[in-house]
Amino acid sequence: MGLFGTHTRLGVLGRIMKSPQGSEEFLFEQKALRDEDTKCANEQYNLGVSLMQQGRLDEAIGAFNDAIGSSARMFEAYVNLGYIYFKKSDLEMVIASNKRAIEIEPRYARGYANLGFAYLQMLKTEEAISALSKAIELNPEIIQAWSNLTNAYLQNDEVEKAVETGEKMVALAPEFALGQNNLASAYYNKGDYRKAIEHLDKAVELGFEPHPEFLKALEPHR
Helix, strand or coil, X not given: CHHXXXXXXXXXXXXXXXXXXXXXXXXXXXXXXXXXXXXXHHHHHHHHHHHHHCCCHHHHHHHHHHHHHHCCCCHHHHHHHHHHHHHCCCHHHHHHHXXXXXXXXXXXXXXXXXXXXXXXXXCCHHHHHHHHHXXXXXXXXXXXXXXXXXXXXXXXXXXXXXXXXXHHHHHHCCCCHHHHHHHHHHHHHHCCHHHHHHHHHHHHHCCCCCCHHHHHHHHHHC
């Protein structure tokens, strides 16, 4: 990658010292350079994915950063960097990486969903609600975003919105066990213990293991 970069810069200097070119020749050379950069970026990106899958996270970070250096449109590399930083428990970098991804590709719903999840973990509830709502607006099929938005509304003491969001979530994905549990939590906070038990039992039926304290809290209402 370093040698390639040097080669590219020398090529630019060479063109500056040439005699003036026609517009078609200039555009052809610019396209060739972009194609070369894109090829390099893709190679570095694929290397980063391979390293990430092998658990070689620090090396993967280097490869993804090289890909970004070769192509300004490499938003996927930022997304993967966000995932790596999540694995490293660096939520600030998770946020920074996903922000760059959606700056490059503003309609990338998963980037907003990742942002919302990170904000939720940091108890930045308003930011979480905003990001998760945008993710759902762009792609309503990201069920995890619905689940996290339910939790964000609960975190913000907006119980009715939590219930409403949770109901939409389980309508879209009735077999999503975590979603059933989160909706049960929303109904519990609303004081509707019958509905809380109904959805918690559904979550258990689907293989979810609820928190023992939640089970204990609902036991008197059975």
